[in-house]
Amino acid sequence: MKSKQPFVYQKRKKRKPDEENRKVDAGVVDKFIHRQPVEEHTEENVEEHIEEHVEENIKEQEHVEVEETEEHEPVKELVDIYDLKALYTRTLSNLEKCDRVWIVYLNELDRVFCFCCKVFRKRISKGKLDGEGFADWHHVTTRVKKHEISLDHLTNRNKWFDMRKRLNLNKTIDKVQHEQFKKERDYWKQVLLRIIAVVKFLAKHNLAFRGSNDKLYKKVIINCNGNFFGVIEMLEEFDLIIKEHVQRITSEGLHVHYLGHLIQKELISLLDEDIKKELIKEIKKTKYYSIKLDCTPNLNHQEHMNIIVRYLKLSYNFVPIEESFFGFLNVDDTSGKGLFDITLEELNSLGLQINDMPGHGYDNGENMKGKHQGVKKRFLDINPRAFYTPCGCHSLNLTLSDMANKCVKGKNFFGFIQHIYTIFANSTKRWEILKDNVKAWSLKSLCQTRWGSRFESVKAIKLQHVDVQKALLQVGEKENDVAIASEATSPAEKELSDFEFLVSTVVWYEVLNHVNIESKKLKSKDMHLDNAIIEINKLIGYFKDYRETGFSKAIVEAKEIFIEMGIDQIFPQKRLIERKKRFDESSSSEEVSFTPEENFRGIEDKDLKLYCHRLEKALKFDERSDIDAEELCTELKLFETLETIEFSNPVDV
Structure with missing residues (x-):
């Protein structure tokens, strides 16, 4: 049976190499540390002194921390309140202090690293300081002191200092490549700054970016390359950076040029996010805000809802009211619930609370202001303090629309105004005839949504009644198409020569003029709610007065115009239809008739x-x-x- 225990001489053989290696490494540290002549065993005494000093500090620190934690927190929280400032300073034996610039603390990992060893280490990591990081806070002081006198640390630190010195003097081995890298980096930085400036310019002036192609200096007129490439081509004539960039693209066939439509969209989205962040910061400073909503279809017949936020901008001298446009929202469901859900989702994405919204306003549509299922009702269910304000201009617009649509003569009048405009607008030759006769105000098409703007259409007819009539007669004489000639001659001889039509023109001119003035006042930025109520009451008072005295004034003004034209100032009288009398009806019965x-x-x-x-x-x-x-x-x-x-x-x- 062989004994499992090694013999004494075998143990001695294993111990000899360790002792020899220890003797070889004994004087290595002397190459980097200058030792003063002291008595024998000084190194051992210093190490013992350091260890005793470290142990005393640790005991004192633990004692103080335990006393504090007994009163406030449990002992487990000692790691979180450890003071790292002591690690950044080293105290030498002669009490001289120096900074440990190589210590790095990573807050995300809550660990301490040795920067120079982490970067310049070639061997396998011997400690956590040059590897995964050190987090044993009770022994961190001892570990740092042992690490900073190790051979690997001193070697890596010298490499670090040497590298930093050569970098400052620009004498590294990759000096040429580094210079090229910096030059190329600065070049692309300047290019991107100019591209961003172009994007900001086009967006600020509400100009389209792209054309039918995405190529520089496209000579085909039909296939224009758009405003973005047009501005780049203009800058290339004056700016050296853009000139060099364009030369690289055209001569060298550079594919990465940052001028494509995807880059344009990305830059627009990045600018949009930054602008929104700044606006949200301003809104949250004052806490309260109000919103305005409006829906309109685009050219692709997709319903869009725009959202505008009103808020106060804090200032030392003046507190102005600001309005910020936050974009268009795609709307698939135009019901009250659908519009409310989209608005609520957008407010949540912006970080705005409905409870901080004391006001909201939109038009008078049933899906918006409905008492049961409208957007207003759903907002008030969440925040009853949200004061609803209808659009004043839209209310005026609905008033005028109801006035005209419930009156047959009003509908016929505006239909004729649009008919006169259509006659001239459908042909360039006929429009030239109009410009030769009408010098001051050109004819305008009727706006289907803003009735206040119809004032300009009526104004051109009322103030240039004779000139428009002459233009229609000339069209009838010069037009080769018999149907169009008849279409132009008929209104000139009938409606424009009709006293009833002229009176209607005078009446609607006065009404639309006052409504247009009040509408512009309500749209002004400095309009307050109390002033708006005063202006609306003034307009109501004007309508009441005009109902009593306005008609007689319109008759007088219309007669003056007809005197200049040499036409009789009488209303056209229709033939009176007499009812047949019954055999038992007396002849004294009177027929009710009106003038x-x-x-x-x-x-x-x-x-x-x-x-x-x-x-x-x-x-x-x-x-x-x-x-x-x-x-x-x-x-x-x-x-x-x-x-x-x-x-x-x-x-x-």
Whole structure:
């Protein structure tokens, strides 16, 4: 049986190499550390002194930390409150202090590293300082002191200092490559700065970026390369950086040029994100904000909703009200719930709270301001303090729209205004005839959404009535197409020579002029709610006064114009249709009829009562009548306030 225990001479053989290696490494540190002549065993005494000093510091530190943690926190939290400042300073034996510039603390990992050993280490890591990092905070002081006197650390530190010195003197082995790298880096930096400036310029002035092709100096006129490449080509004539960049692209066939449409989109999105971040910071400083919403379809018939945020901008001297546009939102569901969900999602993405929104405003659509399912109702369910304000200009627009659409003469009047514009606009030759006769104000097409802007269309006809008539007559004479010639001559001889049409022009000119003025006031930036109420009340008062006195003034003004034209100032009178009388009906029964002026103006209260009594008298026989004049007058007044558009025939009434 062989013994499992090694013999004594075998143990001695294993111990000899370790002792020899220890003797060889004993004087290695002397190459880097200058030792002063001291008594024998000084090194051992110093090491013992350092170890004792470290142990005392650790004990004192642990004692202080334990006392603090007994009062406040458990002992497990000692690692988090360890002071790292002591590690960055080394105290020598002569009490001289020097900085440990090689120590690096990584906050994400909560570990300490040796920078020079981490970078310049060639061998396998012997300690955590030059590897995965040291995190044993109770022994970190001892470990750092042992590491900073090790041979590997001193060698790596010398390499680091030498490299830093050569980098400062620009005498590294890759000096030429480094210079080329810096030159190329600066070149691309300057190129990107100019490209970003072009993107900001086009976006600020609301100009399109791309054309039909994405190539520089495309000579085909039809296939334009767009505004972005146009600005780059213009800068190439004056800027040396862009000139060199364009030469690289055209001569060398450079593929990475940062001028493509994908780069343009990326730069726009990056700028958009930065602008939004800055705006959100400003909004959150004042906490409260309000929003405005509006929907409109684009050219592709895709419904878009824009969102505008109003807020106060803090300043020392003045606190202005700012409005910031946050973009268009794609809308697939135009119901109240669909619009509310999209708005709520956008506010959450911007980091804005609905509870901080004291106001919201939009148009008077049923899906927006509905009492049960509208966007307003859903916002008020979450924040009852959110004050809803309808769009004042849109309310005026609806008022004018209802005024014109419920009046047959009003609808016919605006239809004729648009017809005159269409006659001239459909041909360049006819438009030249118009410009030869009409010098001051050109004809304008009617706007279907903003009724206040129709003032410009009526203004051109009212102030240039004679000139427009002459232009239509010339079109009728010079036009070869018989149908178009008749279409131009007919309104010149009939409608423009009609006293009723001229009175309508004067009336609508005055009404639209006042509405247009008030609409512009309501859109002004310095308009406040109390001032808006005052202006609306003024407009209501104007309508009441004009209802009483405006018609007579319009008649006088229209007569003055017709005197200049040499035309009779009378309303056209339609042929009176007489009703056949029954055999038992007396000849004294009176027919109720109105004058042409009354037909145009409408019936006032006193006239309505008079006509009701006349009708009662006409239907009276043997002191009995089928109606009561007073009751009929009251019912007709009440009937005026109803939605008469629902009644299409007498049976419905």
